[in-house]
Amino acid sequence: MSEKTHPLRKYMRPQVKKTTFCPGCGAGIITQALLRAIDELGLTMDDFVFVSGIGCSAWIPSPLLNADTLHTTHGRPIAYASGVKMGLPDKHVVVVSGDGDLSAIGGNHLIHAARRNIDMTVILVNNGIYGMTGGQTAPTTPYGLTTITSPYGNAEQEFDISALVVAAGGSYVARWTTYHPRQMTKSIKKAIQKKGFAMIEAITQCPMQFGRVSKQGSAVNMLKNYKQNGIRIEKAAKMDPSELQGKIVEGVFVDCDKPELISSVAALQRRTGGKE
């Protein structure tokens, strides 16, 4: 009998023996949620093009997944992915990158891709800090948190990325923490099938940087925090905003169908007699 392997190993590059993440990092849980979604949908890696930017979570597609991947410049994966989708409209284009990459330096690409409603899936891995560079304040860092660039506490308010993408016009927006990987898998499946701009905001633990500065410490403590403070959007809608302080609102923020860019452009080309 040949040696047993992990069921999702078949989607990973054979030369990869270990993930590239720190011990306890949630990016591995998100990788598994993504691969399980692909597995359950019955798709193969040939159906996908993965695009990532710069950061810890951008290392999910590039060394791990046995598919066509683009590891692009900082903040620009959505711009590259838009081009890939225009050129290869039959492929599922999936962007996997971090909060610093997609919402800080690449914020404009994110909101304009959502506004255009181009058919792609964005998995925004939000750890609330710049983890790779050593724990600086990011736009998603909670108010008051002491980091190495805010030694007296963060004076800025944090970014609500899901609300931003809903307002910008995304077709499918959901937020889950790494304590809810089953729900995350379900949302990723919906997002891949969605014709339009779909974003999953995956809140993840960064025990090395965020855990250290927030005094939460280990990955297990951070998961406990998600367990205690995670709250479904349906329940949160009935609550007063003051009660939601420190809570993580999770669930599907929007799930709707509206005209998608690639099909709109194709229709335009047919109407004007241009080459398809």
Place this chain on the structure above:
Amino acid sequence: MQKVILFPQSCKGMEDCGICAFVCPRSLFVASEEMNESGYLPPLPPDEEKCTACGNCMIYCPDFAIAVEGGAVDGSEE
């Protein structure tokens, strides 16, 4: 029949990570005393009698180091 299959070389240690022990509803994971190639302490195989094969450890393991019965497949990557 073995329910939980461990891949200790992929593990990043129960001291630093320990997510398997946290998510197991029956707390069946205990650290081994043997280091793996990277110097981490992976978990020992859990008690098969008590395991219900709920699959939590497989879904939460960030390092693809645990597979649960029905999930693990024979053969290499190709």
